[in-house]
Amino acid sequence: RSLKWQLQCRSDIGRLNAPFLAIYESLIPPEEEKAKQKQLLTLLEKLVCREWPEARLYLYGSCANSFGVSKSDIDVCLAIDDSDINKSEVLLKLADILESDNLQNVQALTRARVPIVKLMDPVTGISCDICINNLLAVVNTKLLQDYAQIDVRLRQLAFIVKHWAKKRGVNETYQGTLSSYAYVLMCIHFLQQRRPAILPCLQNSALTPHSPPSWGGLCLIQGMEKTYSVIVDDIECAYFDQVEKLRDFGSRNGETIAQLVWSFFSYWAYRHDYASSVISIRTGSIKSKQEKDWTRRIGNDRHLICIEDPFETSHDLGRVVDKFSIKVLREEFERAADIMQYDPNPWVALFEPY
Ligand code: CTP
Ligand code: MG
Numbered sequence: 209r210s211l212k213w214q215l216q217c218r219s220d221i222g223r224l225n226a227p228f229l230a231i232y233e234s235l236i237p238p239e240e241e242k243a244k245q246k247q248l249l250t251l252l253e254k255l256v257c258r259e260w261p262e263a264r265l266y267l268y269g270s271c272a273n274s275f276g277v278s279k280s281d282i283d284v285c286l287a288i289d290d291s292d293i294n295k296s297e298v299l300l301k302l303a304d305i306l307e308s309d310n311l312q313n314v315q316a317l318t319r320a321r322v323p324i325v326k327l328m329d330p331v332t333g334i335s336c337d338i339c340i341n342n343l344l345a346v347v348n349t350k351l352l353q354d355y356a357q358i359d360v361r362l363r364q365l366a367f368i369v370k371h372w373a374k375k376r377g378v379n380e381t382y383q384g385t386l387s388s389y390a391y392v393l394m395c396i397h398f399l400q401q402r403r404p405a406i407l408p409c410l411q412n413s414a415l416t417p418h419s420p421p422s423w424g425g426l427c428l429i430q431g432m433e434k435t436y437s438v439i440v441d442d443i444e445c446a447y448f449d450q451v452e453k454l455r456d457f458g459s460r461n462g463e464t465i466a467q468l469v470w471s472f473f474s475y476w477a478y479r480h481d482y483a484s485s486v487i488s489i490r491t492g493s494i495k496s497k498q499e500k501d502w503t504r505r506i507g508n509d510r511h512l513i514c515i516e517d518p519f520e521t522s523h524d525l526g527r528v529v530d531k532f533s534i535k536v537l538r539e540e541f542e543r544a545a546d547i548m549q550y551d552p553n554p555w556v557a558l559f560e561p562y
Contacts (some may be wrong), residue, residue, distance in 0.1 A: 213478035217470050218549055224466035227555050232364045232465070235371060237278040244332040245271055245282050251329070252338070255305050256286060263288040265338075266346045273352040275366050275392050281335040285342050295340050299325050302338065343440045344519055348389075350436075350449070351410065351518055355396050357451045359406050359458040364465045365472060366395045377562045378540050384533030390515050390525040397487040397515075398472050399458075401494075406458035408432070409492025410447040411518060445519045470548040477538070477545035486514035490521065500524075513537065 245267070253265050269283035270276030288298065296318040303316040303325050313328040313335075324337045339345075356363050369391050373379035381387050386394075399406040410432065432448035439445070463471075480487075486495040486502060495516065497503045502511040502524060512534040513526035529537065547554045 212545075213474070215474065215478075215549060217467060221466050221470060222464070224554065225464050227553075228368060228465045228469060229364070231371070231555060231559075232367050235277040235367045237276060237280070241278065244334055248282070248329050248332050248334050248336065249284065251309075252284065252306075252336075255309055256302070259301065259305055260288055266343075268342070268345045268349040270388060273349045273392070274356040274363060275352065275370065275388070277367065277370065281337065283345075284336055284338045285346050286338055286340050287343060287346075288340060290341060295323055298340055299323055344443065344445070347438060347440055347445045348517070348519060351445075351447065352389075352392055352396075354410065354447075354449050354451045355407060358408070358454045359399070361406055361458065361463075361465060361468060362395060362399055365399070365468050366392050368465070368469055369395055369472065372544060372558055375559045375561055376540050376544075378537055381528045384528055384530045385537055386513075386515075386529070387525065393489055393515050393518070393525060394476070394487065395472070396489045398475060399468075400489060400492045402461055402463065402468075404458075404460040406461050406463070408454060408457055409489065410449070410451075411490045412492050440519075443519050470545075473541055473545040473548050476541040478542075482513060482534075482538075486516055486524075488516040490516060490518045 249265060249267060256263050256265060264287045266272075266285045266287060267282060268285050270280050271282040286298075286302070296316075299316045299318050303314050306325065306327050307314040310330070311327045312330050313326065315326045317324050317326065322339055322342065324339045326335070326337055328335045356366075370379070370388055373386070373388075373391055377383075378385040379388060379391070396407060400409055412432065434446040434448060436449035437444065437446035481494075484497050486497055486500050488495045497511060497514060500514070500516070502509075502514055505511070509524060509527040510530060511524055511526065512529045512531065515525040517523035517525060544558055547557045551557050
């Protein structure tokens with residue numbers, strides 16, 4: 209491990225750009241999929257409003273954060289006044305309503321960790337999960353979506369990493385590997401840490417010392433003001449969301465997608481300090497496990513790979529990882545890093561089903 213992190217990137221890396229870009233492009237959902245999702249959401253809104261006129265529906269997850277590949281299911285959040293509702297009753301009622309409107313495979317999972325109603329719309333062919341009042345997910349969806357607007361390399365890298373994780377079987381939280389959400393946070397962190405940085409830190413109102421001093425004029429001098437702010441579950445979620453002003457933030461860094469994929473895997477294989485580091489897109493830096501008090505196992509949280517949630521800061525997205533799955537994950541990162549370093553056609557082996 210110790211020597212490999214000093215590896216220089218292969219000299220023919222430029223040759224790998226076109227194939228990786230082609231894979232990225234093949235994963236982008238076609239426009240008509242978006243239209244079908246809208247159509248289903250409109251139908252659901254109509255049905256929900258009849259029963260709960262005050263309620264609202266929000267899309268969240270990969271159908272709304274711009275990291276969704278083709279043919280994904282959609283995630284919907286029903287926002288409804290909390291004070292005197294019983295979530296299970298609402299879910300069961302909702303399931304009734306949906307079923308009588310001919311939606312199919314309707315199932316209320318009231319005892320799941322996140323209780324949901326599942327359904328399939330026979331008209332659009334889209335499957336959908338509806339949860340209740342999971343508004344932090346709606347807000348973190350907006351944060352990810354805003355980051356994606358700043359530099360296209362984030363979306364390219366995240367698509368490749370998610371595709372790799374699904375093919376290699378390391379995108380299964382119930383088996384102790386990581387969620388898609390966690391992988392996107394890893395990509396954002398990684399691009400915040402490049403020098404020059406490819407992404408800024410939207411939540412940090414103070415200047416990051418590494419920001420290119422010539423960049424951005426006024427906005428940089430004053431730091432990032434919090435132009436968006438909501439309070440959800442007693443957590444203040446605030447950040448700079450005028451991302452159209454940040455479109456050339458990463459332009460001083462000319463790294464291409466192949467270099468970034470190489471470097472991402474080499475970072476997680478050989479350079480990340482699993483023993484003491486926590487990645488934090490909220491601060492745009494590495495924190496120590498010590499300062500988060502994530503140094504030992506508490507209950508089921510083992511903190512073997514630490515990824516801080518940007519808003520629920522006590523939440524480690526790596527908490528699902530156990531002593532067996534951490535080994536699987538790290539071996540997969542090493543495998544991917546070695547393929548990116550030595551394989552003449554790395555895109556074949558990289559996405560080989562496990
Ligand atoms: N989420 C969360 N906390 C988690 C996991 C998920 O808040 N520990 C929320 C996030 O808003 C995330 C959404 O749930 O965007 C869906 O999570 P996930 O299925 O991991 O991500 P998707 O982007 O939907 O990925 P996929 O394309 O694999 O469905
Ligand atoms: Mg999803």
